[in-house]
Amino acid sequence: MPDTILPQGAGYGVVVGIGLFFSAFMIFLTAIQARYTAFSPKSSEEFTSASRSVKPGLIASGIVSAWTWAATLLQSSAVAYKFGISGPWWYGAGATVQILLFAMLAAKLKLNAPYAHTWLEIVGVRWGKTAHLVFMFFGLATNIIVSSMLILGGSATVTDLTGMNTIAACFLIPLGVAIYVVVGGMRSTLLCDYTHTTVLFAIILTFVFTVYSTSNKIGSPAKMHELLTAASAATPIPGNAHGSYITMRSKNGLIFGVINIIGNFATVFQDQAYWQRAIASRPASTVKAYLLGGLAWFAIPFTFATTLGLAAVALRGDPAMKVLTPADVSAGLPAAAAAAALLGKAGAAAILVLLFLAVTSATSAELIAVSSILTYDVYKTYINPNATEEQILKVGHAAVCVWCKPFSSSTEFSQVALYAVVCGLAGLIFFYIGVSMGWLYTFMGVILGSAVVPIALCITWSKANKWGCIGGSIAGFVAGIVAWLVTTSTLNNGVINVVTSGGDYEMLAGNLASIGVGAIVATLSSLIWPDKYDWESTRAINKPAQATSKRTEELKADSDSEKKEHEVVTKAGSIAGESFDAAEEADELDPVALNKAFKFATYSSVGLFIVLIILVPLPLFFSHYVYTTAGLTGWVAVGIAWTFCSAITVVIYPLYESRHAILLITKGIFKDLFARGSGKYVADPGPTSAA
Numbered sequence: 001m002p003d004t005i006l007p008q009g010a011g012y013g014v015v016v017g018i019g020l021f022f023s024a025f026m027i028f029l030t031a032i033q034a035r036y037t038a039f040s041p042k043s044s045e046e047f048t049s050a051s052r053s054v055k056p057g058l059i060a061s062g063i064v065s066a067w068t069w070a071a072t073l074l075q076s077s078a079v080a081y082k083f084g085i086s087g088p089w090w091y092g093a094g095a096t097v098q099i100l101l102f103a104m105l106a107a108k109l110k111l112n113a114p115y116a117h118t119w120l121e122i123v124g125v126r127w128g129k130t131a132h133l134v135f136m137f138f139g140l141a142t143n144i145i146v147s148s149m150l151i152l153g154g155s156a157t158v159t160d161l162t163g164m165n166t167i168a169a170c171f172l173i174p175l176g177v178a179i180y181v182v183v184g185g186m187r188s189t190l191l192c193d194y195t196h197t198t199v200l201f202a203i204i205l206t207f208v209f210t211v212y213s214t215s216n217k218i219g220s221p222a223k224m225h226e227l228l229t230a231a232s233a234a235t236p237i238p239g240n241a242h243g244s245y246i247t248m249r250s251k252n253g254l255i256f257g258v259i260n261i262i263g264n265f266a267t268v269f270q271d272q273a274y275w276q277r278a279i280a281s282r283p284a285s286t287v288k289a290y291l292l293g294g295l296a297w298f299a300i301p302f303t304f305a306t307t308l309g310l311a312a313v314a315l316r317g318d319p320a321m322k323v324l325t326p327a328d329v330s331a332g333l334p335a336a337a338a339a340a341a342l343l344g345k346a347g348a349a350a351i352l353v354l355l356f357l358a359v360t361s362a363t364s365a366e367l368i369a370v371s372s373i374l375t376y377d378v379y380k381t382y383i384n385p386n387a388t389e390e391q392i393l394k395v396g397h398a399a400v401c402v403w404c405k406p407f408s409s410s411t412e413f414s415q416v417a418l419y420a421v422v423c424g425l426a427g428l429i430f431f432y433i434g435v436s437m438g439w440l441y442t443f444m445g446v447i448l449g450s451a452v453v454p455i456a457l458c459i460t461w462s463k464a465n466k467w468g469c470i471g472g473s474i475a476g477f478v479a480g481i482v483a484w485l486v487t488t489s490t491l492n493n494g495v496i497n498v499v500t501s502g503g504d505y506e507m508l509a510g511n512l513a514s515i516g517v518g519a520i521v522a523t524l525s526s527l528i529w530p531d532k533y534d535w536e537s538t539r540a541i542n543k544p545a546q547a548t549s550k551r552t553e554e555l556k557a558d559s560d561s562e563k564k565e566h567e568v569v570t571k572a573g574s575i576a577g578e579s580f581d582a583a584e585e586a587d588e589l590d591p592v593a594l595n596k597a598f599k600f601a602t603y604s605s606v607g608l609f610i611v612l613i614i615l616v617p618l619p620l621f622f623s624h625y626v627y628t629t630a631g632l633t634g635w636v637a638v639g640i641a642w643t644f645c646s647a648i649t650v651v652i653y654p655l656y657e658s659r660h661a662i663l664l665i666t667k668g669i670f671k672d673l674f675a676r677g678s679g680k681y682v683a684d685p686g687p688t689s690a691a
């Protein structure tokens with residue numbers, strides 16, 4: 001019997017083949033965009049922010065795609081395997097609430113810095129160079145840690161299923177992504193994200209229906225209940241009510257929940273990828289996009305892990321089920337093992353494709369995020385403040401390829417290869433020192449958590465104190481590391497290594513100290529020495545010369561013909577290009593409407609936070625309830641229904657809202673087919689709708 005369920009060729013085929021397929025797809029999309037729409041991929045605004053014109057469904061799909069990491073599928077299943085049903089809940093809820101709460105930051109971004117390219121530009125303009133550099137450290141550290149987790153999770157699974165060389169996997173995974181991001185920029189990345197998300201939901205639903213409906217090994221929630229009950233009796237989980245897998249009363253599940261909430265605050269609030277989607281979004285619908293994206297994403301880890309993570313427990317002892325070591329669990333392998341045990345080679349292949357799509361789309365989000373930071377916060381801020389549009393675009397492309405070498409004079413191919421080296425090296429270093437994806441996942445809040453509250457205050461609160469926020473971030477960082485190491489040493493007789501430092505309490509202490517000290521110092525100093533910031537300078541960042549509201553123009557215009565003239569003038573000043581004109585944009589940036597949107601974001605996200613983190617899980621935790629068959633059936637049914645709603649939101653809804661753009665492109669293609677050259681988009685002098 002071979003050591004792996006799939007041949008090595010399958011690993012290379014998926015990693016290289018699908019990577020190149022999506023690169024070709026991206027080139028095709030970009031060509032279509034350039035020919036049949038008003039948006040030119042040659043503009044730097046279009047490359048980094050899709051001309052700030054994207055509608056909420058596609059943004060929501062992009063959020064889901066960027067937020068679906070290897071860990072979303074693998075670590076969620078690993079915690080289901082370790083803690084039972086509480087693991088998927090804490091993973092899903094504990095990483096959804098940040099996206100929901102980010103809707104508030106997105107509303108403030110549109111209100112206080114509507115034309116910024118990066119969140120660091122806002123920090124720099126408000127607080128100057130020191131703050132800019134300190135927070136850039138946290139921003140880039142976030143991108144590096146997230147990218148490393150993606151590479152680690154992806155390569156571990158590909159190696160486990162196919163035997164593909166881990167070093168090759170680490171380097172080849174980012175290669176295809178780098179090519180397609182360079183070719184397309186933000187809009188094509190969002191369209192590629194959409195395709196990935198569609199396939200992702202199809203594969204997840206296939207696994208769900210296999211486990212809970214068709215499989216002869218499980219096949220129903222009732223059988224799953226029976227198998228989990230038997231597993232609980234055979235190997236009770238310490239800290240769970242009655243040692244059961246089918247209870248929310250799990251002490252370690254709850255600890256993981258707290259760590260998860262903290263770490264994910266850091267990786268949303270200080271990752272340019274999420275700011276970038278807010279920047280790319282139309283102002284009027286940014287909040288809606290984040291609320292939809294967050295709610296849609298919840299179903300992915302929750303339902304997937306409630307399916308394959310629990311299946312990995314239920315199938316223990318099955319001849320087709322691999323025996324998992326603690327290292328395998330930490331590497332996130334229970335889901336792949338269960339998929340292979342249930343569906344053989346087909347299951348393994350499906351999980352390989354699923355994982356690869358998740359890893360590539362999240363990596364593409366990280367790439368374009370880093371590219372924007374290097375372009376606008378390093379190159380334009382410190383190297384060439386008078387950079388031309390052409391220079392900015394060139395650096396943006398180069399930065400995608402090589403994080404640390406944006407001015408390479410080598411060919412694009414060698415830049416791509418160098419980028420693969422940088423990203424792959426980060427993954428490899430962690431791999432060789434024995435740091436798994438699971439370890440890194442619980443560690444991320446220790447070093448990133450301290451900047452969460454200071455960054456949120458900088459963007460949303462006029463009273464936020466500059467030195468309090470900078471000091472809080474640094475003090476929290478130090479406190480997090482110290483608390484983590486001291487707890488490790490205390491609990492492990494002075495032994496500090498990768499294994500001892502990865503324990504639940506060790507990571508919990510580091511996470512709590514980091515976010516707590518950062519929050520307390522930043523908030524208290526701002527209350528004692530409040531700033532009085534008026535946001536004028538951040539509102540002026542990159543502001544186009546003639547961004548005047550259509551309403552204002554209408555008031556000024558004396559006649560219909562004069563009004564038309566005004567529209568044409570404002571249109572010329574639009575940063576968003578011809579399909580989302582300046583007057584429309586200025587109307588959507590109306591402060592009254594944006595303040596309303598902020599209030600709506602606050603009420604809904606805080607309300608959903610209370611439901612997801614307090615009202616649902618805590619009563620179940622304190623009641624010590626162990627699910628009956630009917631209880632588990634209901635729990636699974638909620639997951640399946642939620643998954644369908646999510647698929648409708650991020651797969652069907654974007655198609656519906658883009659129907660005019662799809663029609664426009666289809667007409668253009670048909671015109672070209674019947675009269676060669678006649679289908680190319682020609683600018684319409686009047687306002688039109690955005691894709």
Ligand SMILES: NC(N)=O
Pocket residue numbers: 067068069071072095264
């Ligand atoms: N994106 C996460 N935390 O899965």
